[in-house]
Amino acid sequence: MHVAILGATGYSGNVLYNLLSQHPNVETINLYGHEGGKSSRFLDNEVPAFFSAHIAILPFDPKEIMANNDLLFCATPAGITKDLMEPFISADFPVIDLSGDFRLTDPATYEKWYHKEAAPVDLLEKAVYGLAEFPEEKAGKYIANPGCYATATLLGLAPLVIKHMIQKDSIIVDAKSGVSGSGRKLSSSSQYNFINENVWLYKMNKHQHIPEIMQKLNEWDSHIPAIQFSTTLIPVTRGIMATIYLKPLKKYTNEQLLECFHQFYDDAPFIRFRENDLPTIKEVTGSNFCDIGINYNPITNTITIVSVIDNLMKGAAGQAIQNFNILCSLEPTSGLPQLPVFP
Numbered sequence: 068m069h070v071a072i073l074g075a076t077g078y079s080g081n082v083l084y085n086l087l088s089q090h091p092n093v094e095t096i097n098l099y100g101h102e103g104g105k106s107s108r109f110l111d112n113e114v115p116a117f118f119s120a121h122i123a124i125l126p127f128d129p130k131e132i133m134a135n136n137d138l139l140f141c142a143t144p145a146g147i148t149k150d151l152m153e154p155f156i157s158a159d160f161p162v163i164d165l166s167g168d169f170r171l172t173d174p175a176t177y178e179k180w181y182h183k184e185a186a187p188v189d190l191l192e193k194a195v196y197g198l199a200e201f202p203e204e205k206a207g208k209y210i211a212n213p214g215c216y217a218t219a220t221l222l223g224l225a226p227l228v229i230k231h232m233i234q235k236d237s238i239i240v241d242a243k244s245g246v247s248g249s250g251r252k253l254s255s256s257s258q259y260n261f262i263n264e265n266v267w268l269y270k271m272n273k274h275q276h277i278p279e280i281m282q283k284l285n286e287w288d289s290h291i292p293a294i295q296f297s298t299t300l301i302p303v304t305r306g307i308m309a310t311i312y313l314k315p316l317k318k319y320t321n322e323q324l325l326e327c328f329h330q331f332y333d334d335a336p337f338i339r340f341r342e343n344d345l346p347t348i349k350e351v352t353g354s355n356f357c358d359i360g361i362n363y364n365p366i367t368n369t370i371t372i373v374s375v376i377d378n379l380m381k382g383a384a385g386q387a388i389q390n391f392n393i394l395c396s397l398e399p400t401s402g403l404p405q406l407p408v409f410p
């Protein structure tokens with residue numbers, strides 16, 4: 068297949084290029100950048116880590132992309148993506164979009180949480196939310212790849228929520244992310260002097276993944292009223308840990324809780340259910356795995372779920388490849404590493 072990447076110079080685009088260049092079903096990868104941008108940009112000049120990849124970054128041109136490729140991976144920022152995607156959606160051209168612009172079905176909710184103008188409703192209606200382990204019933208060729216925090220949180224919560232085993236108003240999520248989650252551009256919080264030997268709880272009660280998580284949770288259980296959700300920046304490059312606390316609906320044994328997770332995840336190639344062993348971020352770095360461990364405290368009647376992913380893999384480019392495999396009916400694990408980078 069011939070595939071295109073828009074935004075290959077960004078972190079998620081870098082990882083997409085890396086994965087696609089080793090994908091057995093991908094013949095060529097064409098790179099695109101800004102509309103009307105310089106025609107003399109090359110990947111190796113922009114990203115020294117890809118020193119030998121002397122590949123041109125062509126100016127963004129929907130007609131040329133659709134004429135020369137079978138599918139587009141879009142790794143541009145939220146707020147910008149929605150202005151670029153109309154020609155692809157109108158032509159029913161396959162797109163896997165890593166941004167948040169087409170994940171929320173309600174434009175007013177997007178505008179409230181992203182503080183940006185939403186995509187038009189007729190375009191939003193064509194998008195399919197692509198949490199790979201829990202595909203939508205709706206079919207479509209425009210896949211809205213989930214957010215990184217949303218992926219870790221939803222995969223940790225899914226089994227107990229779908230089986231209605233929890234007190235619905237009891238969910239508290241304390242999520243932490245490495246700095247690459249904010250992309251390649253420098254910001255005050257990504258400066259070494261700020262985040263080294265520091266932790267920072269940011270966007271308290273305002274994080275844009277709250278409505279995304281609620282949208283999916285309410286598909287599984289429409290009676291979940293809200294979640295308490297916080298995001299903390301930690302001094303690591305890659306990785307997310309979502310620590311989830313909730314109260315069970317009634318007393319369950321540890322075995323009953325383990326059995327619930329096994330039912331959902333034993334056949335899922337990228338979920339490693341670790342039972343009562345609580346995973347660390349490093350155990351999934353560089354892989355598309357989501358590792359999940361659980362603990363039950365009878366004294367406080369609290370279940371703790373720890374869900375870890377690599378934000379650039381399962382939280383972005385890795386899940387995008389999973390969605391590519393699903394959309395194109397390829398082997399579910401094609402192009403994705405089977406072990407993390409460790410140590």
Ligand SMILES: NC(=O)C1=CN([C@@H]2O[C@H](COP(=O)(O)OP(=O)(O)OC[C@H]3O[C@@H](n4cnc5c(N)ncnc54)[C@H](OP(=O)(O)O)[C@@H]3O)[C@@H](O)[C@H]2O)C=CC1
Nearest residue numbers: 074076077078079100142143144145165166248250251383
């Ligand atoms: N980082 C992460 O862990 C995750 C990111 N995402 C989402 O994936 C998307 C990409 O994120 P990330 O890789 O971190 O971002 P980066 O900031 O690292 O990269 C953004 C990319 O978009 C390009 N770009 C920006 N504006 C335009 C434009 N108008 N036309 C064409 N290209 C443009 C940039 O090119 P240039 O540098 O030339 O401007 C760059 O290649 C975002 O929507 C993000 O929210 C989702 C999950 C996790």
Ligand SMILES: CC(=O)N[C@@H](CCC(=O)OP(=O)(O)O)C(=O)O
Nearest residue numbers: 145166167214215244248249275
């Ligand atoms: C560490 C860090 O800053 N992470 C980013 C995640 C950005 C992202 O992926 O945003 P969308 O999925 O909504 O596009 C944040 O918390 O906003």
